[in-house]
Amino acid sequence: MNEELLRLDHLSIDYKVKDGYLSAVNDVSCVVNKGEVFAIVGESGCGKSTVAHSVMNLLPDGNEEIKGKIIFKGEDLRRYGPKEMENIRGKEIGMIFQNPLDSLNPVYTVGGQVAEAILLDKVDKQEAWNRVINLFKDVKMPDAEERANSFPHELSGGMRQRVMIAMMLSRNPELLIADEPTTALDVTIEAQILDIMKELKEKFNTAIMLITHNFGLVAEIADRIGIMYAGEMVESGDVFEIFAAPTHPYTRLLMEALPRKTKAEGRLKTIEGSVPRITKKKPGCRFANRCPYALTNCYCEDPPVVHVSENHFCRCHLTGKEA
Template identity: 60%
Template sequence: MEDALLSVKNLSVVFKTTSGTVQAVDDVSFDVKEGEIFALVGESGCGKSTTAMSIMRLVPKNCTITGGQIIFRGKDLVKLKEKEMSSVRGKEIGMIFQNPLDSLNPVYPVGIQVSEAVLLDRVPRDEAWKKVVEIFKDVKIPDPAERVRSYPHELSGGMRQRVMIAMMLSRNPKLLIADEPTTALDVTIQAQILEIIKDLKDTFGTSILVITHDFGIVAELADRVAVMYAGKIVEIGSVLQIFEKPRHPYTQLLMEALPKITKKQGRLKTIPGSVPNLYELPAGCSFHPRCPKSMEICSKIAPQLKKAGEGHFFLCHREG
């Protein structure tokens, strides 16, 4: 895609464990355009966080990128040396992790920790401190001049998440990866964090890759979405295409499992079974043991991507 800021092409990632080799990400491709919010959705264990960590080249030692490209602003991140990749992290691509308390040092005030990121760009200390206060305002932290002196344990979960967003914004990255940014936050705070993320796109033109299991977040935030299952992308398209006419049976079941507004629509539906063990993936389509539309071919032959519309593709033997 010509206007893509990030292009992930045929990415494959494996883990080597004592029990054998696991294909965590299998031939995954998607693009994130300039100034858009792209969501990667799926159940726990489907490979979405591994995909995000691979983009940042922060995978553990027993994990290897075995194929594909990660093209960011014309550079293949897979081929960069560690020193070159270090200059990309933070400066060009920022990442908000799931648990902000794990990412913040408990013995330093949060303002000091954010200013350290600013100082990497050789900004004078007094200017760096002023910039931190301004960024705290941008992420809607109340009394920013006071909060910069707070320690992580003195802040609520929502405030700590805002600090992490401020830290990632401090170096003006072109791409921000948000891995489950509202996990463990109550509904009110979650809505505030989502509003901040939307403002980042509009105010700073930041492209955002959101990793989530929550279709509610997708509906609120995203321009386009990819649905992952067992290491593969099974459907990709605009939010309107996915919500109005999902084509893959897994996406359809996820939609049916969304909470309904009224009780008249019956009990909350669930998807039978569970995500398969990646050590023992079923033959053919990985979803066929749980799929209510499964055919004989599904258990024997892996499906190929089909086009459902402009920019809308799904991985299934059926026509949707």
């Protein structure tokens, strides 16, 4: 039986802009269970990172309007003040950002920065340092003792990302949010980071919310998947079910854009157009202007949320119809 850890309940986020409000996230609902990997996938500008930052309450201060609930372990995080969120961040929810070099202080050693997080739990310095070394070994850091005394600029991108993973795991959070954790890494290092995340999930039973646009990562590590487009979650379900039978036209087109094994299978397909900038909310499917199967009502009526199976839903007028 899956035990719910995090639930987003009809979450909507609008940013204040010059010409009104920009709809970054619209009516998103999903659940992350304990010990599972839930991947959120979509093009750049679809609202994936906004969802992640909203869970951590790290959105630009005073520049957003939020509706809906963010339920973590039965409590609505939207009701928490800054001091209460400080107790949640790191201790119960950790976050790995896209560029580790931006997240690490250049004038302190990486081991010292990881130890700083551990010292918040009132342990002595020697025990904290021993835990840093063990964490570095857990994330497969070569020469852990030596690297702990290195500064961020002395490490490669893959090593810096290992430091960030170690830092986020230093206080044993129940949920780890990984925002494009392998974007700047080469394929070999990307595979190593994935293996580390899978091992740590098994060892610590940590739930992971993986934010990515890479379907290869999803197939490798995720248990369930949510597809986002223009701020909306258009399809969600078991990763094997969606890979075997994608239902939403956007999901299908993303799948068709995946690299082929051989040249004989033809050129990569692309999706014409780009993600729209929604400043005025109006009825209709946000993907309609790029969808090759769009019907007349797709442009003027909000698509219904249809349950394809018990754990698989799709937000589309075409669901159940032949496309």
